[in-house]
Amino acid sequence: MRISLDRQTMCDRLAMEFQDGWVVNLGFGIPALCSNFDFGDKTIIIHSENGVVGVGPLAREGEEDMHLVNASGQFVTLRKGAAIVHHADSFSIIRGGYIDVAVMGAYEVAENGDFANWTTAGERAGRIGGAMDLAVGAKRVFIAMEHTTKGGAPRLLKRCTLPVTAVGVVKMVVTNLGLFEVTPQGFLLKEIAPGYTSEEVQAVTGAEIIVPNDLTVFKPFG
Amino acid sequence: MKSKVFQSLDEAVADVPDGATIMFGGFGAPGVPRNLIAALLGQGAKELTGISNTPGWPGHSVDIARLIEARRMRKIVCSFVHASPTLEELIEAGEMELELVPQGTLSERIRAAGAGIGAFYTATGVGTEAAKGKEHKSIDCRDYLLEYPLRADYAFIRAYRADTFGNLQYRLSQRNFGPIMAQAARTTIVEVEEEFLEPGAMDPDQVHTPGIFVSRMVQIPPAPEGIGDSPVPE
Numbered sequence: 030m031r032i033s034l035d036r037q038t039m040c041d042r043l044a045m046e047f048q049d050g051w052v053v054n055l056g057f058g059i060p061a062l063c064s065n066f067d068f069g070d071k072t073i074i075i076h077s078e079n080g081v082v083g084v085g086p087l088a089r090e091g092e093e094d095m096h097l098v099n100a101s102g103q104f105v106t107l108r109k110g111a112a113i114v115h116h117a118d119s120f121s122i123i124r125g126g127y128i129d130v131a132v133m134g135a136y137e138v139a140e141n142g143d144f145a146n147w148t149t150a151g152e153r154a155g156r157i158g159g160a161m162d163l164a165v166g167a168k169r170v171f172i173a174m175e176h177t178t179k180g181g182a183p184r185l186l187k188r189c190t191l192p193v194t195a196v197g198v199v200k201m202v203v204t205n206l207g208l209f210e211v212t213p214q215g216f217l218l219k220e221i222a223p224g225y226t227s228e229e230v231q232a233v234t235g236a237e238i239i240v241p242n243d244l245t246v247f248k249p250f251g
Numbered sequence: 252m253k254s255k256v257f258q259s260l261d262e263a264v265a266d267v268p269d270g271a272t273i274m275f276g277g278f279g280a281p282g283v284p285r286n287l288i289a290a291l292l293g294q295g296a297k298e299l300t301g302i303s304n305t306p307g308w309p310g311h312s313v314d315i316a317r318l319i320e321a322r323r324m325r326k327i328v329c330s331f332v333h334a335s336p337t338l339e340e341l342i343e344a345g346e347m348e349l350e351l352v353p354q355g356t357l358s359e360r361i362r363a364a365g366a367g368i369g370a371f372y373t374a375t376g377v378g379t380e381a382a383k384g385k386e387h388k389s390i391d392c393r394d395y396l397l398e399y400p401l402r403a404d405y406a407f408i409r410a411y412r413a414d415t416f417g418n419l420q421y422r423l424s425q426r427n428f429g430p431i432m433a434q435a436a437r438t439t440i441v442e443v444e445e446e447f448l449e450p451g452a453m454d455p456d457q458v459h460t461p462g463i464f465v466s467r468m469v470q471i472p473p474a475p476e477g478i479g480d481s482p483v484p485e
Contacts, residue, residue: 057331078354079279081424096423101279113423113424117430124355124375153339153349154349157330157352165374
């Protein structure tokens with residue numbers, strides 16, 4: 030049976046990559062779901078750009094605190110040992126190099142590690158938010174996004190067509206079809222969604238993907 | 252010293268002139284000075300420049316989206332425009348100007364204004380459209396952009412608790428832009444959730460914004476319909 034991965038599963042897979050002791054920033058949209066993952070014995074400190082250090086899972090209905098939201102404006106909980114800072118300090122954490130990984134959404138990711146997530150073609154406004162600061166300040170960038178646009182166009186490309194958020198910073202991408210590492214040779218397909226073939230994934234990808242001999246099924250299902 | 256405690260929101264915003272530059276605190280719902288914005292809507296000042304993380308969330312609780320919809324702003328400096336058809340229309344028609352700034356640069360420009368810093372270099376935005384027209388400098392082999400402070404005539408912010416000297420405490424992520432905006436504006440006006448404390452009732456170690464940065468305060472009256480906090484849309 031073919032299973033296109035849901036967003037929580039995509040985020041759970043990225044969350045499995047977080048190393049004990051990492052400070053992890055979760056960006057607007059899909060990445061917020063990483064905070065729901067059970068990290069077990071690992072201590073993972075989730076930072077949200079609005080000054081929350083130690084974000085926990087999303088708040089359950091009826092348990093929301095009106096004074097506590099994440100980068101997406103969703104009500105969240107705190108983990109033990111949380112701290113609050115103001116906005117300038119929050120971005121000092123980001124630019125100062127204290128973030129081990131920033132997980133962001135994107136419209137496009139290129140095989141050279143460029144990504145675009147702040148403006149689409151032909152619009153007057155845009156959504157930069159903290160993305161440009163995170164891209165230059167974090168030690169690495171992971172992206173969580175749907176594999177194609179609503180119209181079916183690829184989002185993994187040789188080069189970005191939209192204005193970029195930052196150049197050459199993306200290390201890993203999870204989509205509803207698989208997990209990709211960004212290597213000097215291009216997108217390496219590490220794990221694939223259950224029931225899909227690498228040819229099917231290649232057909233909806235705008236760059237050549239590298240398929241290793243030991244390609245495995247997406248880990249949460251393995 | 253003249254009391255900083257004002258009896259009404261209308262009184263607190265009465266002197267805001269046309270053409271004023273106003274910083275608005277808030278990120279998501281927490282910290283948005285909804286009551287001061289509602290009072291400003293009634294007060295009538297126009298041709299305003301707003302400095303805020305976003306231009307508001309149209310169609311929901313009172314925020315600065317209402318000022319934009321009422322054609323009361325001529326410029327907005329912000330980092331993130333989620334969905335604002337009115338703003339897009341006004342920009343298209345040349346009636347409003349948008350300055351889109353990376354959020355960390357926005358915060359630091361506000362902080363710099365309140366800290367007496369003339370300008371600063373940041374690596375944020377290098378190689379993107381945000382770098383257009385900016386002075387570049389290489390420092391220790393890394394490229395940076397020159398950024399200038401953002402000042403304001405007024406800051407509208409919301410706090411959890413205050414004493415009558417103007418010492419403020421915020422609660423959780425409500426803090427966001429409050430402390431830096433309070434420092435960057437000539438006149439800082441605060442809407443306060445809890446009843447005012449007497450001087451000395453607040454532990455000095457627990458003051459987030461000292462009263463020297465605060466000009467006026469109003470205790471938030473019981474919420475009329477539509478003013479209360481509510482979740483922002485996804």
